[in-house]
Amino acid sequence: MIYVPAPDPEYGQHICRRAVRLTNVDGATIGELEDSVHAIRCRVEHDGVRVTGIEADFIRQPMSTCGSAMAQLGNLVGTPLSTPLSEFYADGRARLHCTHGYDLVWWAIAHASRDETVRRYDCATPDHPPGLEVEVSLRVNDLPTLSWRVVDDIIQGPAPFAGRHVMKGFVGWAVDTLEGDALEAALVLNKGYFTSQSHLYLQKPGKMGEIGQRFRGTCWTYTSPRLEVTEQQLSRRNFDNGEGLLEFR
Secondary structure (H helix, E strand, C coil), rough: CCCCCCCCCCCCCCEEEEEEEEECCEEEEEEEEECCEEEEEEEECCCCCCEEEEEEEEEEEEECCCHHHHHHHHCCCCCCCCCCCHHHCHHHHHHCCHHHHHHHHHHHHHHCCCCCCCCEEEEEEEECCCCCCEEEEEEEECCCEEEEEEEEEEEEEECCCCCCCCCCHHHHHHHHHHHHHHHHHHHHHHHHHHHHHHHEECCCCCEEEHHHHHHCCCCCCCCCCHHHHCCCCCCCCCCCCCCCCCCCC
């Protein structure tokens, strides 16, 4: 069976929520991520200077080959905890992985050096049909931290984000313009917005076929030989009211 995308008739009625929890324990940082279509856990072990081990697991995945990308994260053992974000993502290396798992490991590495036990991010992106302005928001440890007014993927405000396209060129601009916690918050919210695109179409089992070619090379699953065999999974969950996130049910 070949997957043929069909618009979700309920689009416009839901909120895409994503939660990320980072927890420092002795010699390691635990990373947890859950949203409408993904649920991932990782454990990044370190000696206080560099990464000494990585374990990661897909609990819920949108494509059948997503989980096989987790073994690739072992290549990051030895990464200094002080590695700049720009270096970690240089040369498109995230595309050699599941980009969501790669992001989670990065957030865990960044958290490992903080004098902070737990940090939790909660993103909310309402469905946004063409022409509709929506408020996209981020809470950090349950405190309102960042919000954007967005129309047709363009941030209307506030400054300095106004005029930025959320889906094109945002990461490069953010890395050049922001730093520290402000940069991390903006990128977490950007990734949450990106994930909201999963609400546009119905999830149906089937191989990707021609539609998959549009995304060739963007990540582990959309690269040969996985692209030719991967199948969509029924992984979507509804977290409109925010309940159940990071419970991994």
